[in-house]
Amino acid sequence: MPKHNRIANVLKSDAIGSQILIKGWVRTKRGNKNVAFIAVNDGSTIHSIQVVADVAQFDEETLRRITTGACIAVKGTLVASQGKEQAVEIQAQQISILGDADAEIFPLQKKAHTLEFLREIAHLRPRTNTFGAIFRIRHALAFAVHKYFNDNGFYYLHTPIITASDAEGAGQMFRVTTLDMENPPRTPEGTIDYSEDFFGRSTNLTVSGQLEGELGAMGLGLIYTFGPTFRAENSNTTRHLAEFWMIEPEMAFYDIHDNMDLAEDFIKYLIRYVLENCADDMKFLDERFIKEEQAKKADERSEMGLIERLQFVLDNQFERITYTEAIDILLASNHHKKGKFQFPVQWGIDLQSEHERYLVEKHFKKPVIITGYPKEIKAFYMKQNPDGKTVAAMDILFPGIGEIIGGSQREENLEKLTQRMKEMHVPEDVLWWYLETRKFGTCEHSGFGLGFERMMLFITGMGNIRDVIPFPRTPKNAEF
RNA sequence: UCCUCCUUAGCUCAGUUGGUUAGAGCACAUGACUGUUAAUCAUGGGGUCCUAGGUUCAAGCCCUAGAGGGGGAGCCA
Numbered sequence: 173m174p175k176h177n178r179i180a181n182v183l184k185s186d187a188i189g190s191q192i193l194i195k196g197w198v199r200t201k202r203g204n205k206n207v208a209f210i211a212v213n214d215g216s217t218i219h220s221i222q223v224v225a226d227v228a229q230f231d232e233e234t235l236r237r238i239t240t241g242a243c244i245a246v247k248g249t250l251v252a253s254q255g256k257e258q259a260v261e262i263q264a265q266q267i268s269i270l271g272d273a274d275a276e277i278f279p280l281q282k283k284a285h286t287l288e289f290l291r292e293i294a295h296l297r298p299r300t301n302t303f304g305a306i307f308r309i310r311h312a313l314a315f316a317v318h319k320y321f322n323d324n325g326f327y328y329l330h331t332p333i334i335t336a337s338d339a340e341g342a343g344q345m346f347r348v349t350t351l352d353m354e355n356p357p358r359t360p361e362g363t364i365d366y367s368e369d370f371f372g373r374s375t376n377l378t379v380s381g382q383l384e385g386e387l388g389a390m391g392l393g394l395i396y397t398f399g400p401t402f403r404a405e406n407s408n409t410t411r412h413l414a415e416f417w418m419i420e421p422e423m424a425f426y427d428i429h430d431n432m433d434l435a436e437d438f439i440k441y442l443i444r445y446v447l448e449n450c451a452d453d454m455k456f457l458d459e460r461f462i463k464e465e466q467a468k469k470a471d472e473r474s475e476m477g478l479i480e481r482l483q484f485v486l487d488n489q490f491e492r493i494t495y496t497e498a499i500d501i502l503l504a505s506n507h508h509k510k511g512k513f514q515f516p517v518q519w520g521i522d523l524q525s526e527h528e529r530y531l532v533e534k535h536f537k538k539p540v541i542i543t544g545y546p547k548e549i550k551a552f553y554m555k556q557n558p559d560g561k562t563v564a565a566m567d568i569l570f571p572g573i574g575e576i577i578g579g580s581q582r583e584e585n586l587e588k589l590t591q592r593m594k595e596m597h598v599p600e601d602v603l604w605w606y607l608e609t610r611k612f613g614t615c616e617h618s619g620f621g622l623g624f625e626r627m628m629l630f631i632t633g634m635g636n637i638r639d640v641i642p643f644p645r646t647p648k649n650a651e652f
Numbered sequence: 653u654c655c656u657c658c659u660u661a662g663c664u665c666a667g668u669u670g671g672u673u674a675g676a677g678c679a680c681a682u683g684a685c686u687g688u689u690a691a692u693c694a695u696g697g698g699g700u701c702c703u704a705g706g707u708u709c710a711a712g713c714c715c716u717a718g719a720g721g722g723g724g725a726g727c728c729a
Contacts, residue, residue: 202691209688224687240679240690257689281663281679282690288722289663343728380729405727406653418729514725525725578729623729636722648720 176245180216183260188252192262194221195245195270197299200282201238203227210238210264212246215298218305218456222253222261234267240282241273241299287639294643294652302460305453306632306640309446313628314398316445317419320438321396326421329388329395331381336373337602344404345376346414377402381420382619383553383606386582389422389617390609396421398624406647410636411574413625415645422619428555428564428581431618432541435568435577436490439539439627443482446631454479461633474572478633481571484538491536494544495523495562501535502527522549525574532569540569552596554580556588566620573630579620586610 176193196214203209206227211220223246227235238244247266253259279293280300290297297303318328334348350370351357357365366374381397388395401418423434447454461478476484493501502508502517507530515524523531523542532540544562547554554563568577583589589610593600600607628640638644643652 200690202688204685204688204691206686207688209691211689222689254687255689275680277662279662283663283678284690285663292721401729403728407727408653409725409727410723412728416729573729575729621729626729 178216179212179214179219179221182221182250182262183217183219183258185250185260188250188260190250191247192250193245193247194223194262196221196243198238198240198242198244198273200240208235208238210244210246212244213299213304215304215308218301218308218452219258222255222258223248223264223267224251224261225264225267229265230267234269237269237272238267239273239275239278241275241278241280242269243271243273244268245270287636291638291644298642301456303639305450305456306628306634307642308453309450309457309632310628310640310642312446312450313442313631314624316442316449317396317398317624319445320441321394321421324394326394326396327388327392329381329385329392329397331378331384331388331397331399333378333400334371334375335378335384336371336375337383343379345379346402346404348375348377379403380418380621382422382621383603385420385422385619386606386609386617389424389619390613390615393424394421395423408647410638411626411629413637413641413644413646416637416641417624419622419624420619422617424615424617426581426618427616428543428566428618431579431581431620432490432492432543432566435566435579435620435622436541438622439568439577440486442627443486443631447479447482457632457634464633464635481633482631488538490539490541490568492541492543495542495546496544498523498527498531498540498542501531505530505535507534520546520548528569528574532571537571539571542567542569547592550580552592552598553582553589555583556592564618570626570630573626576626576630577620577622579618581616581618584610584614584616586614 176195179194179196182192182194194212194214196212199211199213199220201208201210208225208227210223210225212223213220225235245268246262246264248262248264250260251263253261255261280296285300287302290300290303298307321328349366351364351366351368357368359365366372369375378401380401381399385395385397397418397420399417400415402415403412404414405412421434421438423430426434458478461474465473474481496519499517499519502513507513508517513524513526513530515521515526517527531542532538543564543566544557545565545567546561547556547563550563550565554565556563564581566577566579567575570576583592586607590600590607593603625637625640628634629637632640634640638646
């Protein structure tokens with residue numbers, strides 16, 4: 173292990189007078205002809221440490237090369253700060269330049285940049301306060317996901333990234349092939365002959381690990397997946413990525429109510445974990461959030477601060493209603509009576525963003541779980557309710573984000589499942605292995621999918637999903 | 653994919669009715685300043701006005717097409 177000190181530890185230290193060595197990137201330098209103050213950050217914390225250099229003790233050339241963005245190593249003594257903004261600082265004895273950053277061309281300046289600009293220089297984003305905080309929180313959140321499931325007896329199941337089943341209908345897929353695109357082999361009918369492809373068949377990047385997850389649950393009992401997922405939809409929104417991370421637990425012997433209980437407990441655990449373990453970064457984002465909100469018009473402004481809103485979610489039960497009740501609430505609303513919904517409300521429609529927003533943000537003002545959707549608008553594998561019209565689906569809707577979780581109890585009855593597949597034109601032959609779980613030792617089971625980046629949006633208060641993943645993949649954008 | 657807005661200095665933006673030499677703040681450079689807090693003060697350099705056509709005596713400004721970006725919608729997580 174290297175011998176230098178991480179700044180997070182140095183700032184917590186009370187070992188005044190001790191010798192330390194830090195390495196990091198310069199945020200700002202200021203001062204006068206006698207003394208220079210250098211703020212250095214090494215990514216271990218949102219806080220930079222102040223390095224104090226007596227100008228007379230250092231050669232001019234070294235001090236000149238200490239510019240915003242430069243990487244330096246500092247040897248010095250930890251001292252109590254004379255300034256008010258920090259408890260301790262480093263009185264420098266030796267400074268070496270590890271890497272220059274020409275101030276004329278280094279894009280990051282000691283001033284605020286727009287998120288749009290930083291997206292164009294995503295390779296340098298991790299050096300900013302905001303993205304440092306976001307990526308540290310992203311780590312903590314991912315760790316919390318594993319900890320929660322591990323502590324609750326779930327097994328982490330690695331489902332494949334490359335799949336042959338394009339049957340689920342979760343979205344457009346990215347094709348995976350090693351065929352010569354210029355001159356692919358052809359069948360006698362003239363179509364591309366995928367039997368000559370690497371896997372001897374057509375393959376794609378996964379759109380969901382759920383079906384394979386069910387296979388795991390039907391033997392291990394409780395499993396979860398957590399990995400990248402790919403959708404080739406031409407979606408250009410603040411909530412969609414072509415490559416995103418999804419968490420999909422699958423539980424044998426869980427019905428739809430157990431499923432909801434788990435989802436709510438899980439989400440609250442994640443929020444609590446980040447609030448407890450990322451206090452500094454959350455405080456920074458909370459202040460940032462408040463500034464952003466003040467720039468908005470009064471009627472679009474959030475009523476709560478970021479941390480306040482997270483605490484509110486922790487302190488309140490998610491509202492649980494059926495699809496039918498949701499439609500009744502919408503039909504009874506003044507919003508509907510005044511004709512303010514762009515999409516008309518009636519039983520059977522898929523709820524539009526405006527409807528979900530009304531329920532979550534205007535009516536209940538807290539997270540809402542909707543169950544019992546019409547079977548026509550949901551996937552083939554969802555358990556059919558006795559009414560013959562609805563399925564045991566559940567969507568969890570969050571303010572500002574919309575659907576954060578989609579899940580269901582799965583149809584465990586082979587006949588009902590294959591019947592539904594026929595109706596929805598899902599090919600049974602390619603999913604033969606999935607059907608065998610119902611053929612041999614079938615049982616009640618449930619699961620859901622949580623969009624990791626959507627959870628990140630809610631926790632960080634960021635407005636654009638491209639800003640909560642280090643290297644966003646969106647239509648026409650894969651630069652970094 | 654659809655709707656809508658935007659593109660002028662490194663960044664964030666002004667730019668009047670189409671008029672002659674293109675503006676600010678910040679950043680950067682130089683200087684001043686005895687401990688600063690994205691320091692402060694002074695001075696200075698810095699422009700393919702997104703691209704290609706068009707209208708006009710004259711285009712940053714008007715028209716057409718394209719590219720890139722933001723926001724909203726759809727699809728969804």
